[in-house]
Amino acid sequence: MRKKWPRRVLLAFGWYDYRLHRGIERYACEHGWVLYANLARERVIPWGWQGDGILAWLGAGDDLAEFVRLTNKPTVDFSYRRPYLKFARVLEDHAAAARLVAEHFIERGLRNFAFYSEIDNWSYEERGEGFISALAKYGYTCKWLRWHRAPEYTMSRDQWPRKCMWLARELKQMPKPLGVFAANDDHALDVLDACKLAGLSVPEDVAVVGAENYLLAPEAMETPISSVDTNLELMGYKGAELLDRLMNGEKPPPEPIRIPPSKLIVRKSSDLLAVNHRGVAAALKYLYQHIDEPVRIKELAAIAGLSRRGLHKAFLQCLGRTPGRELRRIRILRARMLLVDSDKKVEEIASLCGYPHLNSFCRRVQT
Structure with a gap:
């Protein structure tokens, strides 16, 4: 039985992003591809390259676009800068x-x-x-x-x-x-x-x-x-998936495939609410700047130039929430952002968001 050689795929990026590469790499590992990624480090076009398919980002660089066109291999382009090149495309939405x-x-x-x-x-x-x-x-x-x-x-x-x-x-x-x-x-x-x-x-x-x-x-x-x-990582994965189909003989889709953003x-x-009430705006600014500290309503009212009752009423009119509920809301939003977007420990995030006790922090975040 004749041995089946792994597919050889070239990454021809005029503009590089590690997340796109990561998505492609994930698909390649799952399907036993060999990736040629030298262009990510060295801007030397591999004229005469012989392989099975190309994943390209044909933004800058007319010479790179010409190389991909002349190589005449199944190709997926992650850019729409050159619509006259009739390649299959996977793009951001x-x-x-x-x-x-x-x-x-x-x-x-x-x-x-x-x-x-x-x-x-x-x-x-x-x-x-x-x-x-x-x-x-x-x-x-x-x-x-x-x-x-x-x-x-x-x-x-x-x-x-x-x-x-x-x-x-x-x-x-x-x-x-x-x-x-x-x-x-x-x-x-x-x-x-x-x-x-x-x-x-x-x-x-x-x-x-x-x-x-x-x-x-x-x-x-x-x-x-x-x-x-x-969502560039998903875009890379879906681009590799489409290239696989093209290398199996499938025709390119007539329109680009669009990848929705993740978040x-x-x-x-x-990270601030815009309000027309000057006192509420001043109070909100204070809350955002002192999110990790205990906040007393009396102090907040003084900053807003209002009585406690006036502050309560103004917050309800502008935001539909009391000052206490608004403070809890922005603390939870900040906590969720840090949990996703940082490497900090949960205990440190809790402290940064005004929760000295981890149990109360966990209850708030989960609700």
């Missing part, structure tokens, strides 16, 4: 990611919105259009802030400060409180820098959410950025 952000902002009481991106990127266009469409269904409009970046060959040394100053001016002119959806996490950092330059507080004046959750050390940031996890990870940059 950018419209679904945008809907998560729109709903997040609206739930936090925001009514003024902006989308920030650079130009000439298909994924930014899909996210921006999806955000505007999602907000329109709730009756809201959105301003699209587009930065026209200079080409690399003309880029001057003042490119970054000019962009930051332009964005600061735009943000300062817009009504507050404002919710900004940035096209990706790097763009979200641009927004944070611009807010600092403009003297705007994040998230009190401007709440910021990015996309892709490509933050290697979110807890080390001055203002950790909320971000949509676009929106809420961090400090958008």
